[in-house]
Amino acid sequence: MIHQYKSNGYNIVMDVNSGAIHVVDDLVYDVIALMDQKKPADAVVSELTGRYPDAEVREAYEECEQLKEAGQLFTEDIYRDAVIDFKKRKTVVKALCLHIAHDCNLACRYCFAEEGEYHGRRALMSFEVGKKALDFLIANSGSRRNLEVDFFGGEPLMNWQVVKDLVKYGREQEKLHDKKFRFTLTTNGVLLNDEIMEFCNQEMANVVLSIDGRKETHDYMRPFRKGTGSYDLVVPKFQKFAESRDQQKYYARGTFTHNNLDFASDVLHLADLGFEQISVEPVVAAPTEPYAIKEEDIPQICAEYDRLAKEMVRRHKEGGEFNFFHFMIDLTGGPCVYKRLSGCGSGTEYLAVTPWGDFYPCHQFVGNEEFLMGNVDDGIVREDIRDEFKCCNVYAKDKCKECFARFYCSGGCAANSFNFTGKINDTYDVGCELQRKRVECAIMIKAAIADQEA
Numbered sequence: 001m002i003h004q005y006k007s008n009g010y011n012i013v014m015d016v017n018s019g020a021i022h023v024v025d026d027l028v029y030d031v032i033a034l035m036d037q038k039k040p041a042d043a044v045v046s047e048l049t050g051r052y053p054d055a056e057v058r059e060a061y062e063e064c065e066q067l068k069e070a071g072q073l074f075t076e077d078i079y080r081d082a083v084i085d086f087k088k089r090k091t092v093v094k095a096l097c098l099h100i101a102h103d104c105n106l107a108c109r110y111c112f113a114e115e116g117e118y119h120g121r122r123a124l125m126s127f128e129v130g131k132k133a134l135d136f137l138i139a140n141s142g143s144r145r146n147l148e149v150d151f152f153g154g155e156p157l158m159n160w161q162v163v164k165d166l167v168k169y170g171r172e173q174e175k176l177h178d179k180k181f182r183f184t185l186t187t188n189g190v191l192l193n194d195e196i197m198e199f200c201n202q203e204m205a206n207v208v209l210s211i212d213g214r215k216e217t218h219d220y221m222r223p224f225r226k227g228t229g230s231y232d233l234v235v236p237k238f239q240k241f242a243e244s245r246d247q248q249k250y251y252a253r254g255t256f257t258h259n260n261l262d263f264a265s266d267v268l269h270l271a272d273l274g275f276e277q278i279s280v281e282p283v284v285a286a287p288t289e290p291y292a293i294k295e296e297d298i299p300q301i302c303a304e305y306d307r308l309a310k311e312m313v314r315r316h317k318e319g320g321e322f323n324f325f326h327f328m329i330d331l332t333g334g335p336c337v338y339k340r341l342s343g344c345g346s347g348t349e350y351l352a353v354t355p356w357g358d359f360y361p362c363h364q365f366v367g368n369e370e371f372l373m374g375n376v377d378d379g380i381v382r383e384d385i386r387d388e389f390k391c392c393n394v395y396a397k398d399k400c401k402e403c404f405a406r407f408y409c410s411g412g413c414a415a416n417s418f419n420f421t422g423k424i425n426d427t428y429d430v431g432c433e434l435q436r437k438r439v440e441c442a443i444m445i446k447a448a449i450a451d452q453e454a
Contacts, residue, residue, distance in 0.1 A: 001015075001016040001017060001077070001402070001404065002016065002032065002036055002073065002074065002404075003016060004029065004033060004036075005440055006029075007306070007309075007440055007441070007444040008306070008309070008310055008313070008444050008448060010023055010444055010447050010448065010451075011023065011024050011026060011028075011029040012024075012440075012443055012444065012447060013028075013029065013032055013073075014443070015072055015073050015075055016404050016406075016407065017076060017077045017078070018071055018073075018075040019331065019407065020067075020073065020075075021331055021443055022072075022073070023447045023450075023451075027048075027052050027060050028063070030048060030052075031044055031048070031057060031060045031064055032064055032073070034047055034048070035061070035064055035074070036074070041058060041061045041062075044057060044061055045057045045058060045061070080395050090142070091348050091349070091386065092140060092142035092143075092144050092349065093137055093140040093141055093348075093349060093350075094141060094144050094146075094147055094148060094345070094349045094350065095137075095147065095150070095345070095349060095350040095351075096134075096136075096137050096148070096149050096150070096350070096351055096353055097150045097152050097350070097352040097362065097363050098125065098130060098133060098149060098150065098151055098152060098166070098353050099152055099153065099154065099352060099353060099354050099355055099363065099366065100124070100125045100130070100151045100153060100154075100156045100159045100163055100355070101123075101125065101153040101154040101155055101156055101157075101158045101355070102122055102123045102124070102354070103122045103123070103124065103155065103158050104153060104154045104155045104158070105155055105188070105190050105191070105224070105225075106155070106188050106190065106222055106223065106224060106225075106230060107223055107224065107225040108221060108222045108223075109220075109221050109222075109223075109291060110221060110255060110257060110283050110285060110289075110291055123354075123356060124158065124159040124162070124355055125159060125354075125355040126162065127162050127165045127169075129353075129355065129356065129376060130162060130166040130169075130353075131166065131169055132376035132377065133353045133357065133376050134149070134166065134170055134173065134181075135173075135376075136376055137149070138173060138177050138179055140379075141179065145178060145179055145180055146179075146180050146182060147179055147180065147181050148182045148183075148184065149166075149170065149181055149182070149183050149184070150183075150184045150185070151163050151184070151185045151186070152186050152363060153186070155187065155188055155190065155191070156185055156186065156187060157187050157190070157191040157192065157196065158191065160191070163185070167181075167183055167203050170183065182205045182206075183203055183204050183205060184204055184206040184207065184208070185200060185204050185207050185208070186207075186210065186253075187207065187210065188210045188222070188230070188234065189209060189210065189233070189234035189237050189238055189241075190230060190233065192234070192241065193237075197240070197241050201244055201245060204249075205249060206249050206250060206251070207241070207245070207249070208250070208251050209238045209241065209252050209253060210253055211231075211234060211235065211252050211253070211270065212254040212255055212266060212280070213254050213256075213263065213265070213267065213269050214260075214265065214269045215231045215232075217256075217259075217260045217266050218230070218231040218254075219231050220259065221255070221257065221291070235273065238252060238275070239273060239274055239275075242274065242275055242276070242277075243274070247274075247275075247276040247277065248277070251277050251278065251279045251325060252270050252275040252279070253278075253279045253280070253281075254267075254270070254278075254279070254280040254281070255280070255281055255282070255283050256280055256281070256282055256283065257282075257283045257285075257291035257292070258283075258290070258293055258294060258297060259290075261297055261301060261304065262304060263301075263304055264304040264305070264307045264308040264311070266280055267280050267308055267324060268308070268311060271315075271320075271322045276321075276322045276323060277322070277325075278322055278324050278325065279326065280324075281325075281326070282301070282430075282431070284413075284431070286419075293430055295429075298430065298433050298434070301434060301437075302433075302434070302437045306441065308324065308441070309327065309441035309442075309444055309445055312324065312327065313444075313449065313452075316445075316448075316449055316452065317452050326438045326442070327438065327441055327442040328442070329408065329439065329442040329443065329446065343393065344362075344410065344413075344414075346365075346392075346414055346415070347361030347362070347385060347388070347389025347390075347392075347414070348386055348389050348390050352365070354366060356375075357375045358372055358373075358374070358375050359372070359373040359374045359375060359376075359380060360372060360373060361373065361385065361389055361414070362414075362415060364415035364416075364419075365415055365418075371385060373385050373386065389414065389424065391425065392411060392425060393410075393411060394406040394410065396411075396425045397412075397425055397427055399426075399429075399432065400412075400427065403436070404439075405432075405435055405436045405439045408435075409432075409435045409439075411427075412428060412431055412435065413431065416428035
């Protein structure tokens with residue numbers, strides 16, 4: 001399977017199954033398109049007569065045949081059957097999302113967590129519940145040494161002492177069980193101070209800083225409960241924090257909505273503020289919400305991704321580069337192909353834990369009792385839910401089977417699929433369209449930078 005497209009002056013050909021990327025001239029681009037239609041050499045020459053010299057067409061055809069023989073073009077899918085065996089492996093838990101606070105000091109309009117309540121009650125996780133969660137992770141991690149714990153909310157800093165106590169407990173357990181915890185934190189920055197920054201720089205492998213971009217964008221979607229904006233308060237703190245981490249191991253993470261479809265301007269605003277690690281993602285919301293992304297918004301969003309990608313290429317050339325999460329793509333290594341085909345591990349390797357110790361497949365399922373899997377006292381009691389999530393992979397989803405981006409998105413988000421289709425093994429079509437565009441932009445950026453450095 002191949003995918004061809006043109007972007008920013010580049011003719012790009014992806015060989016989906018091998019992962020090979022080819023940047024080609026117009027002749028080779030047209031030859032490959034005809035070869036994809038199973039046309040033999042003579043037919044390709046005949047069809048392109050008058051556009052290119054026959055001898056050059058034959059030469060290009062032969063070069064493509066050599067790439068095919070080398071396993072870099074028109075390769076077969078060898079993973080379809082193997083991924084099923086991969087999913088039959090014994091389940092080990094490697095990561096927890098600790099809902100350290102079902103409460104928040106902001107009232108973000110798009111918050112899926114209902115200002116931290118998650119369709120339930122406001123609550124803070126106790127140290128005892130958090131301790132049991134870490135014990136569960138250690139006990140169910142098998143031989144895996146590296147474990148991940150994300151402090152999430154609501155707003156985690158509203159329960160800061162318990163965060164610190166759990167980090168301390170985790171470090172103590174590392175020595176006893178030959179494990180290594182990677183702690184992370186997501187914060188809106190309202191309570192951020194020097195003491196918290198210092199602790200995070202010592203203990204947190206990554207910190208997500210929630211900010212949506214331009215002041216008007218951020219303040220409209222992320223106000224305090226009384227309606228005033230939070231931009232002026234959090235921006236100086238976030239700038240200081242990012243610098244204190246040497247512009248590494250954090251993300252300035254925002255959300256764009258129907259209200260700011262020119263979101264590339266928000267990304268560039270964050271870059272101009274000095275942030276070098278940026279992630280601005282499309283909101284996922286019910287179509288009835290006024291800020292929801294609509295199908296008719298897709299062309300404008302794709303044009304914005306193109307605009308952002310071209311600007312990133314320009315800034316790279318001038319020495320003002322920054323990373324944009326959705327354009328970060330590894331063409332040389334990265335996770336094993338089976339992991340890339342089987343998703344994020346929600347419901348199996350990754351679980352969310354509520355303040356009172358209930359387990360859910362991930363933070364987006366919290367509050368939906370249909371997906372309550374167990375708790376820190378009894379462990380996983382709904383193995384049927386776990387087994388259903390184990391079957392999530394791109395070959396279980398009809399729309400993924402022929403999608404060129406399947407090796408890069410792992411089939412998309414199970415929660416988004418459920419919320420829009422009622423099934424975890426379907427797809428959120430708007431999200432798929434945007435993901436395909438991001439993959440195309442990411443590869444174009446790679447091609448352009450390689451061209452600059454050649």
